[in-house]
Amino acid sequence: MPTHDLVDITIIGGGPTGLFARFYAGMRGASAQIIDALPQLGGQLTALYPEKYIFDVAGYPKVLAKDLVKALVEQSHQFGGKEFLNQEVTGLEERDGHFMLRTSEGNYPTRSIVIAAGIGAFSPRxxxxxxxxxxxxxxxxxxxxxxxxxxxxxxxxxxxxxxxxxxxxxxxxxxxxxxxxxxxxxxxxxxxxxxxxxxxxxxxxxxxxxxxxxxxxxxxxxxxxxxxxxxxxxxxxxxxxxxxxxxxxGYVSDLGELSTWGLSLEKDEIVVNSMMETGRPGIYAAGDVTTYPGKLKLIAAGFGEAATAVNQAVHWIYPDKKVAPGHSSNMAIFGQKDD
Ligand SMILES: Cc1cc2nc3c(=O)[nH]c(=O)nc-3n(C[C@H](O)[C@H](O)[C@H](O)COP(=O)(O)OP(=O)(O)OC[C@H]3O[C@@H](n4cnc5c(N)ncnc54)[C@H](O)[C@@H]3O)c2cc1C
Missing domain, CATH: 3.50.50.60 (FAD/NAD(P)-binding domain)
Incomplete structure (x- = not known):
């Protein structure tokens, strides 16, 4: 079983939240990869309703689910992060000062983790x-x-x-x-x-x-x-x-092995605080998999949580890097300069 290169952030789940998290990680200069149990990216949008219009994503009066995924994949690929599909993350160890995630296909060393596992690995009933x-x-x-x-x-x-x-x-x-x-x-x-x-x-x-x-x-x-x-x-x-x-x-969903990782859980959801911390240092969560008072299970909410989780993770790995990312409109990484 191959052991892959060490990265800063591994995102479990390639739904809208995970895809936006990978973009954000790249924007912050962190190396990031996605692992997903499904054969394609997009989470529920690709698996459950690719041909439906969504009307409540900021900036789109209406957008087909599959087109939103396409745009998210394009945005998230800008910084070259990899994705490993068709493999469910099951194992977690801490080794030599970093985490080691395990799937049926390989071992994935990572400095931090963002769990964006939605409703868990799901399959039609x-x-x-x-x-x-x-x-x-x-x-x-x-x-x-x-x-x-x-x-x-x-x-x-x-x-x-x-x-x-x-x-x-x-x-x-x-x-x-x-x-x-x-x-x-x-x-x-x-x-x-x-x-x-x-x-x-x-x-x-x-x-x-x-x-x-x-x-x-x-x-x-x-x-x-x-x-x-x-x-x-x-x-x-x-x-x-x-x-x-x-x-x-309907669908049968299951957090599977993730529920044995010592995270704070409420039913099948991960309890997070306002920094998207899960109770285990270095492991953050975002999107439908999370719960907190006032939680909304919406794509729009997942985007904000992804940004928070990634910025916290970057600061946790590299304490000299600020939590606040600054404005993308001013970033050199996009060819912009401060105004
Ligand atoms: C029919 C329908 C219509 C909807 N319409 C809207 C709408 O109009 N507007 C709106 O805002 N929301 C809508 N939603 C809800 C929206 O789809 C979810 O809020 C959104 O998909 C959550 O994104 P996510 O990335 O957090 O999770 P998901 O989209 O669920 O993605 C999670 C991914 O994690 C993967 N995963 C889970 N566990 C593991 C594991 N152990 N290892 C590897 N991979 C794993 C899964 O395979 C999945 O691909 C709708 C949902 C449905 C079902």
Missing amino acids: RLPQACAEPWYGRGIHDVVLNPDEFRGHCVVILGGGDSAFDWAHQLAGKATHVTLAHRSDRFRAHDATVAEVHRLAAEGRVEVLTFHELHDILSTGDRLTGVVLRGTKTKATREVPCDAVLPML
């Missing part, structure tokens, strides 16, 4: 029905990255939350038919999206089946051809032909 398991990736898709993949397909969406309703709404114009089935008539989705899907249902463009759950998968040879849904109250079954099933059942 699997359908509990055993009949579904063999069809994942072959007709059952629990992540939709590109809605155009379902153009011309006949789709059944299972779930009653935001993702289920968002995709029912978005795919109505692309798929040949969309059925949304939910095990009750209580939805956890935004009221406006629920109303919009009901409007589409009234026009016959989406079918909404409440009190229904998956009972079986229909197939011909290797091809998924439909589902059998069963009424949760009536127990009656009905066959719904389709060639794509999208279970939108």
Whole structure:
């Protein structure tokens, strides 16, 4: 297992908070790298809602999640920090005056750590029905990255939350038919999206089946051809032909080994003070993974916390460097000079 070069700051998590943290580290002249469990950067924005518009990021009246990630990656790459993807950070040791992080792929020596692990290493909640398991990736898709993949397909969406309703709404114009089935008539989705899907249902463009759950998968040879849904109250079954099933059942997240590192925790969140300190010197946290009185789990909040965490980390590693970064508009690193 390779041991990588020692860096100043290792950021656990390449979501918006981690990406902005890497930019800030570079701006402060600190070497920094990101490690992420997912195969791509962007955290929840890339994994959960790349095609959705975000309206509350400063400076953007609206921006597609995937475009915000692209801009963050570009900004964060200016100073050349590396990223190591597809590997979850599990181990932490202190050795020879620095930390050593461990993943399944390597050892990462680092002077300080910024944990920007969001909701932890997360994965879509699997359908509990055993009949579904063999069809994942072959007709059952629990992540939709590109809605155009379902153009011309006949789709059944299972779930009653935001993702289920968002995709029912978005795919109505692309798929040949969309059925949304939910095990009750209580939805956890935004009221406006629920109303919009009901409007589409009234026009016959989406079918909404409440009190229904998956009972079986229909197939011909290797091809998924439909589902059998069963009424949760009536127990009656009905066959719904389709060639794509999208279970939108939320995500299972887990701080995993990070919860054994001696940090102050409240449920699955890291308690930080106003300096983003975690209770263990040299380890800071920022973004959705943190909690403190008044905490907002928003991209905008994560950006501010990333700046605070990195500036504190830089001062902790190099006490002669001030916490306050100065103004980027005056920085020589960007070719600017003091005015
Ligand atoms: C559908 C949806 C819509 C949203 N809309 C908005 C919105 O309009 N505006 C807004 O402000 N916010 C919105 N949010 C919330 C926003 O996405 C989060 O606040 C934001 O993603 C938090 O960023 P983060 O970088 O802190 O964490 P995340 O985006 O969760 O990224 C954390 C990263 O850390 C990685 N990680 C975790 N543990 C480990 C480990 N042990 N080792 C390696 N990697 C690890 C994960 O794989 C992940 O990539 C929305 C969320 C959802 C689900």
